[in-house]
Amino acid sequence: MPTENPPIDRDKSHLTAVDEEAVRLADVLEDHPGTSGVTDADTRGDIVFTAAGGTWVLDFQSGLDGEVFQNPSSAPAPADGPAADVLRDVVVPALLAHPAYRAATADGDALTVHLATGRHYALALTPAA
Template identity: 80%
Template sequence: MTTEIPPIDRAKSPLTAVDEEAVRLADVLEDHPGISGVTDSGVQGDIVFTAAGRSWVLDFQDGPDGEVFQAPAGAPAPAPADGPAADVLRDVVVPALLAHPAYRAATADGDTLTVHLDTGRHYTLVLSPAA
């Protein structure tokens, strides 16, 4: 006897768009060499992972209009920070995203990552060391 699992009814799904994007982003990171231990913490879609011998948290940021996903124009200003977080974003996270067709572009400025989706919208995340 086979049990068929019904498809997810998106109208009844408890996942928000941010949660769904966090799951996709976590899956992409998990499949990339150099990244391990990827989890979605469930707090506004934050993603925890290990890279470069350290644990990191990618935190979704609200844009100027209070929404996570922003319109195509008006990308956020780059963050001035530099250091280990910037290196992990530039050397590990950005290449992982650019290899996936859902992401049109990904740019790292200091500890801030801007992700441009194939839909034309974008969002930002901030990378910080995990506590």
């Protein structure tokens, strides 16, 4: 029987807000039946996971103001690319099933995640090299 990791003590944690969000996002993807698991979630916030017969990297993107977490009024510019099916069929449904996320929208290889707090952030999905 696997042991569970204790919850993060936010007063003692050295994780940044992006790191904490990367851990939560990795956990959500790991628990989703459409993925074969998360292989890495590093300190830069990149999340590596396997889904739809490939290995993918979700990378946090800075917004127009240089911050990862954006105010509700600013919208990241979507990109275009080959990862739309994985975002639409795997990542978005996994996020929408979790109460921390109000909405998740995919456009090409770009994903915009809206948190229950009202803020949002953008990620880019690329095939792992």
